[in-house]
Amino acid sequence: MNILYLIDIVGTMVFAISGAITAFDKKLDIFGVSAVAFITALGGGTLRDLLIGSTPVAWMNDLTYLTMIAIGIILTVLFRPTILRLRHTLFLFDTIGIAVFTVLGLQKALDIGIHPVIAIMMGMVSAVFGGVTRDIVCNEIPLIFREEVYALVCIAGGVVYVSFGLFTSSTEYIIISTVSFIFTVRILAVKYHWKLPNF
Amino acid sequence: MNILYLIDIVGTMVFAISGAITAFDKKLDIFGVSAVAFITALGGGTLRDLLIGSTPVAWMNDLTYLTMIAIGIILTVLFRPTILRLRHTLFLFDTIGIAVFTVLGLQKALDIGIHPVIAIMMGMVSAVFGGVTRDIVCNEIPLIFREEVYALVCIAGGVVYVSFGLFTSSTEYIIISTVSFIFTVRILAVKYHWKLPNF
């Protein structure tokens, strides 16, 4: 699973950059920017670990995560204009990150015996809660509650993952299918402006 | 305790409806409405379980809760005008729900050896924290911090529960007394506009 780990830590860095950029826009100081970057990158996995009772939370056992976040913050401070210009590239990494976070979170919940329906929720929480917290601390109604379909894409991806698991025991196959599914659907959703109805 | 369980799951549904209706008013999409419904219904019990260290949190072990929330969301989507007209009935269920959540939360804390004073707080947290979180994610100062006396009613109910426990070992009697107490006082508080002083 080395490739998953690699995407996991790169995804963490991309999430940190997304948090740092939001915080910049709010005119926070460098501590605020760092704090929002941390929260955005680690919030999802942290909430998942707290809810399923897996503590100390995961990032406490591997300093690589903090290191990647620190790199993300430094990159944002030094190269913000460039990063803003690269937003399409970042969006691709962000989407791969979301897909991998969903799979890792879901699998972790299954591993400790959580019911698959709840595990699917935990996969989604791992992927989206960081962004929700980012918006709450920046004093906005979370973006995800208003416009984005990506939480639903994560849930659909989780259903794919669990369903495929009933038919094959090839973990690689299941993971690749799920990540591709989430990646493709989210790209399509953004490209064609799919929205959930609000009433 | 079948009747308590029944009220617990119906109360969960009523809380979900209350969250969904608030989210509708904020023009959230269907994912946002669902998320706020979940948070409102499960937030109190979740915080209690995290604080007392009872993880995985309770609703992960019984899919009935998620099912009742899903039903609450569907009912809100389909029958919102009717539900708004039934708000007095809903208020009664909400009040019974609060009373039962208080008793169940308090008893759970006592069961794992928490000091009664803290257990009373945990009963109150179980009953009110869902609504607090609903207001925070919807970007408002929590209603409960500004106008409602019901947190205090839950604490008073907790005191009744623990005090009666010193004099009798009849659990049914204690539970019925406490639930009736909370129910009655909250109805009176709302009917006669009891308010806490703000200075």
Next chain:
Amino acid sequence: MNILYLIDIVGTMVFAISGAITAFDKKLDIFGVSAVAFITALGGGTLRDLLIGSTPVAWMNDLTYLTMIAIGIILTVLFRPTILRLRHTLFLFDTIGIAVFTVLGLQKALDIGIHPVIAIMMGMVSAVFGGVTRDIVCNEIPLIFREEVYALVCIAGGVVYVSFGLFTSSTEYIIISTVSFIFTVRILAVKYHWKLPNF
């Protein structure tokens, strides 16, 4: 360590007063004032304990904390004008409180085998998260994200603590050095308006 415990509980009371005063300014009722006081005083230690998996959280095992908070609330209700006039004295207690919370949080994390880098973060979280939560529930962008350097001072203090620990095994010496360091730097930071750059 009796002196540390003493400062810990006095610091808890001072934090409660700071929360109560903020809540007053928001025109919350007495329950809201109490809730914000509790959250401000206990939020940091609670988040630390949840993250490192030490539950039930610390204040559940020692009613002294709740008692000190209750005293803080009562003092605020009765003597608010006096307290506002004593704000310089309060600020000193607040600063000592922050220093001691940092040391106690850091040491607790080290005690259960957390990596020193993460333990330094946990020390900082113990000291500052209460104030962050206070600002979130009062619907403001956390002050600490915008203006204060004190989170950084706590991190620097944590580095002092861990570094000195490499050279001496005299716990008293390390603690006194760290607390003095945090106290002095924060006083200087406020006196000379040190600010972090925001970009």
